[in-house]
Amino acid sequence: MDFQREELRFVMVEGLVAYGEAMARRTPPEGATFPPLAAAADRVRTAREAIPKVRAFVDRAQQGCPDAEAYRTARQSLIDEGCGGDLIVFFAAWNAVLAEGGLAPLLRGPIGSVQKPLGRRPVAIVPRTQLTPQLAEGRIVLDLGDDRFWLLPRNLAGRSLLFTMRHGVSRVESKTHRVGCRLANTLESGKGIPKADAVGAALARMVGVVGQQLDFLHLENYLDPKSFKHLISSSPNTRQLFERVAGALISNDQEVQPATVDPALASQDFGWVTGLEKAAEAEEAGRAFGVDAKSAKRLIKNPLYCYPGGNSFFDLYVDVVDGIHRIARSHQGGVASLYTHSSTLRALITYLDPRPFHEAFSEFGEYKEGQDNVVLLAYENGQLSGYSTAVGLSERERTAREAWISVERERAGRVTLRPNQLRQVVALVSGGDFAGAGAALKELRACGDRLGIAVHFVRHGFLGLANNWIEQFTEREMRGMAGVASSPIGSSRFEDFKDEEVQRVVMRNLAPYLENGALVVMGGDGSLRGARVLFEKFGVQVVGLPGTIDDNLAGTTSLGFHSAVALANHSLESLKATSAAMGSVFFVEVMGAGAGHLALACAYQARAEGILVNEHPDPDAYIDQVILGNLKRSMGVPNKSHLFIVAEKTPHRHHPLGGVHGLVDYIAQTIAKWPSARSAQGDYRLTVATKATILGHTLRGAPPTPIDRTLAQHFAYETLHRLVERPESAVGCLLACRVEGAVEAIPLHSITPKPFDWELFSRMHGNINPIRN
Structure with a gap:
C-alpha cells in the first residue's frame, strides 16, 4: 500500500525494538499483570531475521484458517518458533512488515465464521405508526425507543x-x-x-x-x-x-x-502498555521513532498494529x-x-x-x-x-448530530472542484444492471455537449476502470441509447475493487481525466461504497446516481425499479390468468438482494394473496399462518387465482437457500393432507398443481418505462449543472429524488438502507392500523 508506506516510513526495526524495550521496563500499575520478558542479546538482528517468517505467516493465512483457534495457534507458533518466544522481537518484526504494507492481506484472509457473509437477514424494525396487532401477535417485541420496535419470532x-x-x-x-x-x-x-x-x-x-x-x-x-x-x-x-x-x-x-x-x-x-495514558504512549513512541506524537499515532491506530507484549x-x-x-x-x-x-x-x-x-x-x-x-x-x-x-434518546440524537456536522465538514473539505471549472466527466454503470441507465447516459452526453464538457463512458463499471476501458462515444453510438433496456455501456460486479492494489491501478487510469474533471457512478449500495472510497481516500470528485431494481436506498427512487415492476406485472397477470383457469398455485420469486421492496411493489400491484420477504420477523410462521391460511379459505372457489410473491433468499426451514426453494414441495404436501383436497366417492376434484416461477434476471433487462427515463434525464441534467454551478452541492453525494419532487443531495457517508414499508404490507393483508395519532 503506497499511501501506507509513505505514512509509516518512519517505522524502523531499531525504533520498534527501542520502544518495545522501553514499554517492557514499565512498572505494572495497580491491578495489572504484565507478560514475562524473555532475555535476549541482539533483538534488532533477530527481528530482522524474523521478518521473512512474518511474511510467510501472512502468505499461509491467505489460504484460510478453519476458525479463530487455528489462527491463534499459527500466530503463537510464529512467536515461539519464528521469534524465539521473545515478544519484543515479534513486536518489531510484525510491525515492520505492517509499515511496508505486508500485513494487509490478513484483512481478506478467510478465517472461519469471521468472514463477513455476502448477505444478512435485515432486522425487522417497525415504526409505531406501522405496527399492527397482526404483526406483533405471537412475537417478541423489543422497544428500541423513538417509537420503533424490533420484532422477532416467538419461537426461539x-x-x-x-x-x-x-x-x-x-x-x-x-x-x-x-x-x-x-x-x-x-x-x-x-x-x-x-x-x-x-x-x-x-x-x-x-x-x-x-x-x-x-x-x-x-x-x-x-x-x-x-x-x-x-x-x-x-x-x-x-x-x-x-x-x-x-x-x-x-x-x-x-x-x-x-x-x-x-x-x-x-x-x-495491550501488553506492557496496559495502564498507560494514551497521550504518554504516543509521546514515548514518537521519541523512539524520531517523530512527533501525531505521526506516531498513525502507527498505533492501525487495526493491524500489535502492541508490545499484546x-x-x-x-x-x-x-x-x-x-x-x-x-x-x-x-x-x-x-x-x-x-x-x-x-x-x-x-x-x-x-x-x-x-x-x-x-x-x-x-x-x-x-x-x-x-x-x-x-x-x-x-x-x-x-x-x-x-x-x-x-437514552437524547444521547443518540446528540451523538448523531455531532457526527453529521463533523463528517459533513470533512466532505466539504474534500471538494476541490470550483464553479465553472468542470471540463470533463467520466461516467460508469456498476453492479447489477437496470433500466434507465441509457437515458441518463444520453442526457449526460447531450447536456455536456451544450456546456462544452467532454463526457467519457466506462465499459463494465469498476472492472472497466481497472482495465482502462474508458472511451468517448460517437454520435452514431449514442443514437437510440435512451430507450435501450439494461445498460448500453455494460456493467459488472467487481469484488476485486476492494483490493487496494486494484484501487491504485484505477487511479492511474483515471488520472488523465481528473484535472477539472469528475466521475459519475450509477449503481446501488455496493457501487456507491466504491464511489465513496475513491472520494474519501483518493480525492476523486465523485457524484453518485441511484440505480438498482432493488430500490433499497433510503431517500430516493432508484432507476430501474419502476421498469422492473412494470415488466413483472405482465408476467404476474399471465400467471394469474392461468392460475384461475387451471386452479394452480403459483409462487413467483423476484430479485431484491435480500430486500423486499421490489417484491412488495409487485405483490401489491398484482393483488397477490401473500408476500414472503426477508424483512418479516418470522417467515416460517407467515408460511404456515398466512399462505396456508389463505389457501385453505380460497381453494375450490371457481376461477380463483392463487398467486404468492417471494423475495429471493428469504430464509425458511424448508430449504437452506430459502426463497421458493423447498417451499413449493412443502405447500403441495400440506395441501394434499387436507380433507377438502381428497375426492369423495363419485366426486372428481380439480387437481391442484403447485408451481414455482423465478423471474430473476428478466426484470433487470426491462425496457425503461417513461417514469425511469424521465427520472434518469432529470438526474443527469442536475448532475452536470450542479458540478458546473455549485460543485459543493453534488461532489461526494448521491443525488436523490422521489418520482415527483426536487433533487436532493445525500452525502455518500450517510447513505442508509430504505426502511421496509410495513404500512403497505399491512394494507395488502387487510389489516387496519389502530395507532393513528
Missing part, C-alpha cells in the same frame, strides 16, 4: 437472542488510558454505578419489564428475564455491570442466574467474532446477556457493518467509549444479524 428454537453491552465509566477510563484485559478495572463510584443503572433501566424497558410495551396491542412480556443466561469478562467492572443490570431486570425476591466468565468478552490485550485490534476482532458465534450456537433457543468492553463492541459493530473490514473500521475507528450502546444480536441459520441502539 434454532435461534439465539443476545443483548451485548459495555461496562460504562470505570476507575481507569479507556477514554484516556490503555486499559485492556490485563488490568482488573472496577466501576467508578460517582459516575460508573449510575451509568450501569441507566443501562439496566434501558434494557428493562427494551424487553418490556417496566410495562411500557405497547399496551394498546394487549401484549404480554414475551421474554422472561429469569431465564436469561449472563456472561461476563474476567474484569471486575463487567461483573459489577451484570449485578446492576440484573437488579433492574429481576426483583430482589427472585433468583438471578449466576454469571459465567467467557474469554470472547475480554478486552484487547495483540492487535484485528486479533481481537477475530476472537470476538468467532467467540460470539460460539456463544450464540451454545445458547440456541434462549436469551443471553453479554457484559463486555468498548473494544469488543467496536469489533462487533465492525463485523455487523456490511462493508469490508477496512472500510467499516475506518467508520467506527473513533468509537466513543462514552456511547453506552446495547447491541442486539439475533442468530439463526449460522448467521448473526444485529442492531445497535444508544441508551
Whole structure:
C-alpha cells in the first residue's frame, strides 16, 4: 500500500525494538499483570531475521484458517518458533512488515465464521405508526425507543437472542488510558454505578419489564428475564455491570442466574502498555521513532498494529467474532446477556457493518467509549444479524448530530472542484444492471455537449476502470441509447475493487481525466461504497446516481425499479390468468438482494394473496399462518387465482437457500393432507398443481418505462449543472429524488438502507392500523 508506506516510513526495526524495550521496563500499575520478558542479546538482528517468517505467516493465512483457534495457534507458533518466544522481537518484526504494507492481506484472509457473509437477514424494525396487532401477535417485541420496535419470532428454537453491552465509566477510563484485559478495572463510584443503572433501566424497558410495551396491542412480556443466561469478562467492572443490570431486570425476591466468565468478552490485550495514558504512549513512541506524537499515532491506530507484549485490534476482532458465534450456537433457543468492553463492541459493530473490514473500521475507528450502546444480536441459520441502539434518546440524537456536522465538514473539505471549472466527466454503470441507465447516459452526453464538457463512458463499471476501458462515444453510438433496456455501456460486479492494489491501478487510469474533471457512478449500495472510497481516500470528485431494481436506498427512487415492476406485472397477470383457469398455485420469486421492496411493489400491484420477504420477523410462521391460511379459505372457489410473491433468499426451514426453494414441495404436501383436497366417492376434484416461477434476471433487462427515463434525464441534467454551478452541492453525494419532487443531495457517508414499508404490507393483508395519532 503506497499511501501506507509513505505514512509509516518512519517505522524502523531499531525504533520498534527501542520502544518495545522501553514499554517492557514499565512498572505494572495497580491491578495489572504484565507478560514475562524473555532475555535476549541482539533483538534488532533477530527481528530482522524474523521478518521473512512474518511474511510467510501472512502468505499461509491467505489460504484460510478453519476458525479463530487455528489462527491463534499459527500466530503463537510464529512467536515461539519464528521469534524465539521473545515478544519484543515479534513486536518489531510484525510491525515492520505492517509499515511496508505486508500485513494487509490478513484483512481478506478467510478465517472461519469471521468472514463477513455476502448477505444478512435485515432486522425487522417497525415504526409505531406501522405496527399492527397482526404483526406483533405471537412475537417478541423489543422497544428500541423513538417509537420503533424490533420484532422477532416467538419461537426461539434454532435461534439465539443476545443483548451485548459495555461496562460504562470505570476507575481507569479507556477514554484516556490503555486499559485492556490485563488490568482488573472496577466501576467508578460517582459516575460508573449510575451509568450501569441507566443501562439496566434501558434494557428493562427494551424487553418490556417496566410495562411500557405497547399496551394498546394487549401484549404480554414475551421474554422472561429469569431465564436469561449472563456472561461476563474476567474484569471486575463487567461483573459489577451484570449485578446492576440484573437488579433492574429481576426483583430482589427472585433468583438471578449466576454469571459465567467467557474469554470472547475480554478486552484487547495491550501488553506492557496496559495502564498507560494514551497521550504518554504516543509521546514515548514518537521519541523512539524520531517523530512527533501525531505521526506516531498513525502507527498505533492501525487495526493491524500489535502492541508490545499484546495483540492487535484485528486479533481481537477475530476472537470476538468467532467467540460470539460460539456463544450464540451454545445458547440456541434462549436469551443471553453479554457484559463486555468498548473494544469488543467496536469489533462487533465492525463485523455487523456490511462493508469490508477496512472500510467499516475506518467508520467506527473513533468509537466513543462514552456511547453506552446495547447491541442486539439475533442468530439463526449460522448467521448473526444485529442492531445497535444508544441508551437514552437524547444521547443518540446528540451523538448523531455531532457526527453529521463533523463528517459533513470533512466532505466539504474534500471538494476541490470550483464553479465553472468542470471540463470533463467520466461516467460508469456498476453492479447489477437496470433500466434507465441509457437515458441518463444520453442526457449526460447531450447536456455536456451544450456546456462544452467532454463526457467519457466506462465499459463494465469498476472492472472497466481497472482495465482502462474508458472511451468517448460517437454520435452514431449514442443514437437510440435512451430507450435501450439494461445498460448500453455494460456493467459488472467487481469484488476485486476492494483490493487496494486494484484501487491504485484505477487511479492511474483515471488520472488523465481528473484535472477539472469528475466521475459519475450509477449503481446501488455496493457501487456507491466504491464511489465513496475513491472520494474519501483518493480525492476523486465523485457524484453518485441511484440505480438498482432493488430500490433499497433510503431517500430516493432508484432507476430501474419502476421498469422492473412494470415488466413483472405482465408476467404476474399471465400467471394469474392461468392460475384461475387451471386452479394452480403459483409462487413467483423476484430479485431484491435480500430486500423486499421490489417484491412488495409487485405483490401489491398484482393483488397477490401473500408476500414472503426477508424483512418479516418470522417467515416460517407467515408460511404456515398466512399462505396456508389463505389457501385453505380460497381453494375450490371457481376461477380463483392463487398467486404468492417471494423475495429471493428469504430464509425458511424448508430449504437452506430459502426463497421458493423447498417451499413449493412443502405447500403441495400440506395441501394434499387436507380433507377438502381428497375426492369423495363419485366426486372428481380439480387437481391442484403447485408451481414455482423465478423471474430473476428478466426484470433487470426491462425496457425503461417513461417514469425511469424521465427520472434518469432529470438526474443527469442536475448532475452536470450542479458540478458546473455549485460543485459543493453534488461532489461526494448521491443525488436523490422521489418520482415527483426536487433533487436532493445525500452525502455518500450517510447513505442508509430504505426502511421496509410495513404500512403497505399491512394494507395488502387487510389489516387496519389502530395507532393513528
